[in-house]
Amino acid sequence: MPDWIVTTRSPEETRRLGNFLGQAVERPVLFLLSGDLGAGKTCLAQGLAGGLDVPEDEPVTSPTYTLMNQYKGRFDLFHFDLYRLSQPEDLLDLGFDEYVGGPGVVLVEWADRFPEVLQEGLLIRMDWESVDRRRIRFKALDESHETLLERLKNLWEKGEGS
Numbered sequence: 001m002p003d004w005i006v007t008t009r010s011p012e013e014t015r016r017l018g019n020f021l022g023q024a025v026e027r028p029v030l031f032l033l034s035g036d037l038g039a040g041k042t043c044l045a046q047g048l049a050g051g052l053d054v055p056e057d058e059p060v061t062s063p064t065y066t067l068m069n070q071y072k073g074r075f076d077l078f079h080f081d082l083y084r085l086s087q088p089e090d091l092l093d094l095g096f097d098e099y100v101g102g103p104g105v106v107l108v109e110w111a112d113r114f115p116e117v118l119q120e121g122l123l124i125r126m127d128w129e130s131v132d133r134r135r136i137r138f139k140a141l142d143e144s145h146e147t148l149l150e151r152l153k154n155l156w157e158k159g160e161g162s
């Protein structure tokens with residue numbers, strides 16, 4: 001399945017892309033996010049929460065210490081951060097498998113830490129290009145996330161054109 005690459009030119013644009021990503025969700029899905037410090041992961045996650053209708057007064061931050069944050073929206077959003085986990089078993093201890101099989105949307109930051117246990121979902125890789133430009137690469141690992149990616153592309157292309 002081919003990659004889709006977008007370059008955003010501001011934090012607002014990354015948030016808007018995240019918002020479209022949330023809007024594109026029509027069933028439980030899994031987002032596998034990776035990128036270095038300052039790549040814009042939290043920025044994208046904030047937009048995503050907005051697109052899932054998580055109320056704006058709920059601040060979205062990386063669950064680096066809490067390991068998982070939960071938000072109520074059109075779908076419940078379960079936001080994991082693997083930064084401080086040392087082995088894939090720790091992820092299972094958090095009940096990760098049940099969240100993925102459940103009715104909510106799961107977002108994983110630092111997903112590239114344990115690629116061997118994350119074999120379905122939508123991979124999102126963020127890279128720093130310059131002070132205000134970020135290169136964001138999407139790759140679906142299975143057919144249902146390919147459908148999600150197609151919906152995102154359509155929304156983005158329409159939104160850009162208007």
Ligand SMILES: Nc1ncnc2c1ncn2[C@@H]1O[C@H](COP(=O)(O)OP(=O)(O)OP(=O)(O)O)[C@@H](O)[C@H]1O
Pocket residue numbers: 008009010011012013014035036037038039040041042043044062131132133134
């Ligand atoms: N195009 C862009 N997209 C996203 N963020 C941008 C962009 N241009 C500049 N920035 C800035 O880059 C920073 C991204 O921070 P953010 O907290 O989202 O990164 P992060 O990947 O979550 O980092 P960390 O791993 O440290 O939590 C913010 O200060 C933001 O204003």
Ligand SMILES: [Mg+2]
Pocket residue numbers: 041042043062
């Ligand atoms: Mg962050």
